Each structure stands twice: as C-alpha cells, then as structure tokens.
Amino acid sequence: MLIKSDPSWVIKENQATPEGAYLNRRTLMKGLAGSIALGSVAQINMAGSAQEGRAPLASTHNDAYTLDRELTPEDVNLKYNNFYEFGSHKRISDNAEQNLKPRPWEVVIDGMVNKPITLDVDELISKVGGLEERLYRHRCVEAWSMTVPWIGFPVKKLVDLVDPLGSAKYLRMETFNDASMADGIASQPWYPWPYVEGITMAEAGNDLAFLAVGAYGKQIANSMGAPIRLHMPWKYGFKSIKSIVRFSFVEERPVSYWEEISDGREYGFWANVNPEVPHARWSQANETVLHTQERVPTLLYNGYGEQVADLYTGMENEKIFY
Ligand SMILES: Nc1nc2c(c(=O)[nH]1)N[C@H]1C(S)=C(S)[C@@H](COP(=O)(O)O)O[C@H]1N2
Numbered sequence: 001m002l003i004k005s006d007p008s009w010v011i012k013e014n015q016a017t018p019e020g021a022y023l024n025r026r027t028l029m030k031g032l033a034g035s036i037a038l039g040s041v042a043q044i045n046m047a048g049s050a051q052e053g054r055a056p057l058a059s060t061h062n063d064a065y066t067l068d069r070e071l072t073p074e075d076v077n078l079k080y081n082n083f084y085e086f087g088s089h090k091r092i093s094d095n096a097e098q099n100l101k102p103r104p105w106e107v108v109i110d111g112m113v114n115k116p117i118t119l120d121v122d123e124l125i126s127k128v129g130g131l132e133e134r135l136y137r138h139r140c141v142e143a144w145s146m147t148v149p150w151i152g153f154p155v156k157k158l159v160d161l162v163d164p165l166g167s168a169k170y171l172r173m174e175t176f177n178d179a180s181m182a183d184g185i186a187s188q189p190w191y192p193w194p195y196v197e198g199i200t201m202a203e204a205g206n207d208l209a210f211l212a213v214g215a216y217g218k219q220i221a222n223s224m225g226a227p228i229r230l231h232m233p234w235k236y237g238f239k240s241i242k243s244i245v246r247f248s249f250v251e252e253r254p255v256s257y258w259e260e261i262s263d264g265r266e267y268g269f270w271a272n273v274n275p276e277v278p279h280a281r282w283s284q285a286n287e288t289v290l291h292t293q294e295r296v297p298t299l300l301y302n303g304y305g306e307q308v309a310d311l312y313t314g315m316e317n318e319k320i321f322y
C-alpha cells in the first residue's frame with residue numbers, strides 16, 4: 001500500500017507554511033534537530049533556495065493526495081532530469097537553468113473549441129483561479145521514481161476555459177521548439193521536435209491530470225519544465241510533457257514524441273504503469289527510488305488505480321500498458 005492518508009511526516013496545511021508540506025522527516029530532523037518551532041522551517045528553506053531565484057508561489061495544500069514515502073529532496077529533483085531538448089542525459093539542469101527563458105511565455109489553446117485563446121502563462125494562471133499543492137508519485141519508464149510537491153491546477157480547468165466541441169476527442173500538447181533556448185534541439189536533429197504528447201478527453205477530465213507551474217513552494221524550475229508542464233501520475237513519465245506552448249483539442253489521436261521515435265514498439269500512446277507488462281528491453285516490476293536508491297515494487301497505475309482504472313474499462317484488448 002503506497003498511497004494512504006495522513007502519513008506521519010505530512011505536515012498539515014494549518015500547521016506550516018506552504019514549504020512545510022514537502023519537508024520529509026529526515027530534512028526536518030536535520031534542519032530542526034527535532035525541536036525548533038515550525039515557524040523556522042520556512043527560514044531554513046528560504047535560505048536554501050535563495051540561489052535559485054524563483055518566486056515563492058502561494059497555494060492551498062490538497063490533502064486528498066498524500067503518500068507514504070518521503071518526498072524527493074528538491075535538489076535531487078532539480079539536478080536529475082529527462083529533458084531531451086537540453087541533451088539526452090540526466091545532467092541537463094545547468095544548461096536549462098541558464099538558457100530556458102520561461103517568462104514571458106505565450107500559451108496557445110486552440111483546435112476544436114468554442115473559445116480559442118492565446119495568452120501569457122501568468123494570465124492563464126490567474127484565469128484558472130487558485131493554485132493547489134499536490135504530492136504526486138512519478139514513475140519513469142526507465143524504472144526510477146520520484147515524489148514531487150507540485151503546485152498547479154487540474155487540466156480540467158484549462159479544458160473548461162475554452163469550451164471544447166463535442167467532436168474533440170484528444171488534447172494534444174506541444175513543447176517549445178526554439179533551438180536558441182535549448183541546444184539539444186539543433187544538436188540532435190534526428191529527434192522529431194517539437195516534443196508532443198496527447199491524452200484523451202476523459203483522461204484530461206480526470207482530477208489527477210495536473211498542470212504544474214510550481215514545485216517545492218516556488219515557481220517550477222527550468223530543468224523540471226518551466227513555466228508549465230503536465231503531470232499524469234498513473235502513466236510513465238514521458239507522458240508528462242514539459243514547457244508547454246500549445247494545447248490543441250483534436251479529433252485524431254496525436255502521435256507522441258516517444259511513440260514516433262520507437263515506431264510504437266517500445267513506447268505507446270497509453271503508457272499506463274503496469275509492473276506485469278515489461279518494456280521491450282527490461283522489466284517494469286520494480287523501480288529505484290531516486291534519492292535513496294532503494295528498489296521497491298511498482299504498482300499497477302503507479303498506485304492510482306482507484307482513481308483511474310475505470311477510464312480503461314472495455315479496453316482489455318488494447319495495449320494500454322506500454
Ligand atoms: N519536453 C519534454 N518533456 C519531457 C521530457 C523531455 O525530454 N522533453 N522527458 C519526459 C520524461 S521521460 C520524464 S521521466 C519526465 C522527467 O521529469 P523531471 O525531469 O522533472 O524528473 O519529463 C518528461 N517530459
């Protein structure tokens with residue numbers, strides 16, 4: 001059982017600053033020697049993050065999404081990334097920090113909708129009205145996992161903003177395609193830029209489908225997909241597209257970046273997590289927790305089956321697990 005309510009290390013919203021929600025027990029013990037008042041947590045934390053220069057982001061902690069494993073320390077999440085626009089290795093953080101320009105950032109929402117709109121990302125954030133903090137588990141298809149205190153809003157709120165037509169079947173998303181911000185785009189011309197992902201309208205309407213604009217109490221870091229990225233916690237990580245510039249409501253199923261690269265053989269459209277369905281080249285039964293290097297069993301739908309399994313009833317014959 002990896003998901004339950006009220007794990008011992010969760011600090012309730014009413015007891016702490018927004019930052020408090022992601023401090024794990026080890027960090028707390030280290031920072032506080034187990035005894036200092038919670039008011040000091042924010043100070044310790046602000047000091048640690050000052051060098052990043054990202055603005056603090058107000059949010060309401062959503063108690064519905066809690067975990068029983070520690071959150072990944074911020075520094076680990078900032079410095080171990082998949083972001084092929086900056087190179088096909090995990091150490092892209094400094095490159096992204098220096099070269100990605102997340103403000104100003106124009107977002108286009110178009111396609112089969114009654115109210116298409118082009119707006120600045122900060123305008124979008126104010127239009128959806130009120131950000132939440134959610135603790136989510138993330139399972140990369142490469143069999144490592146992390147946990148993140150995202151700040152953002154459900155995809156559903158973006159859907160409602162533009163009033164899709166009944167004929168819209170999928171939400172297609174696209175990452176920026178600007179080689180002046182990301183040298184991996186030009187240096188790896190064999191990849192099908194821009195990075196594209198897609199989800200069904202039903203998936204987009206599920207409460208778990210989340211657009212993150214912050215993490216760890218602040219605006220989201222460049223390396224993690226600033227200024228706005230998707231997180232679908234029941235799917236393999238490659239579905240969670242970063243640095244989105246365009247959302248299009250479409251009738252035809254989009255071909256996603258990794259689906260195209262692998263010709264659908266290794267990375268499919270659905271990509272729902274299932275420990276019993278191996279990847280073409282490795283087992284998906286277990287995962288390595290990033291900051292502890294512990295091997296733990298992977299769960300069906302990454303532990304979110306209760307919330308999402310009914311999206312796939314009647315699809316038993318489709319390849320929904322890779
Ligand atoms: N645009 C873009 N989005 C992306 C990727 C990428 O290379 N480019 N990598 C994906 C993969 S494989 C994973 S596991 C996650 C990694 O997110 P993180 O770096 O914040 O851990 O981002 C996903 N989104």
Ligand SMILES: [Mo]
Nearest residue numbers: 140141237238
């Ligand atoms: Mo991934």
